């Protein structure tokens with residue numbers, strides 16, 4: 001895969017999600033390239049030591065166009081959202097711990113801190129099944145609607161952005177909010193932001209400059225790429 005700025009940005013996003021404990025060995029992120037093409041990590045790659053050679057290009061039906069390995073089985077998730085959402089420029093799908101806990105017990109995502117409030121409300125797909133077919137992808141896209149994020153019951157989360165910076169930052173806000181909500185629930189009933197407070201948060205915080213600052217915060221913490229096993 002070309003060592004283009006978009007490829008490097010996608011690699012950084014996945015490595016940052018891995019370093020932050022948001023993505024696991026199965027998560028995947030993508031960028032829409034235009035002309036029905038999608039840049040995405042391969043299914044078998046090591047997320048923590050990802051390089052541009054671990055990316056591939058697929059079409060909007062999940063078929064491999066370019067790359068040395070296949071996309072993830074759940075690549076349909078990305079294709080379905082790009083088909084349904086012309087505004088979507090990037091998609092993050094992870095299986096993060098805290099937000100998934102909420103879905104396991106039917107606890108709704110509640111706006112408990114400012115950055116997390118801008119994503120509220122977050123719809124939930126009512127099945128843990130993988131998004132590995134066109135039908136499941138269309139179903140998830142229907143649940144997501146025009147929202148920036150959705151959760152999948154006992155499975156994971158998806159965020160959608162105009163670009164990968166936005167999709168990454170929203171994924172980090174989503175998981176941080178879920179973590180705070182979970183912790184607060186252990187000691188009491190968390191305070192939930194009012195509609196007016198949420199609106200003020202959105203006005204102030206839904207801002208490309210602030211998204212970039214959050215991205216830079218995580219990027220500055222990226223560890224060096226570790227050697228491969230056996231190196």
Ligand SMILES: [Zn+2]
Nearest residue numbers: 074095155156
């Ligand atoms: Zn998944």
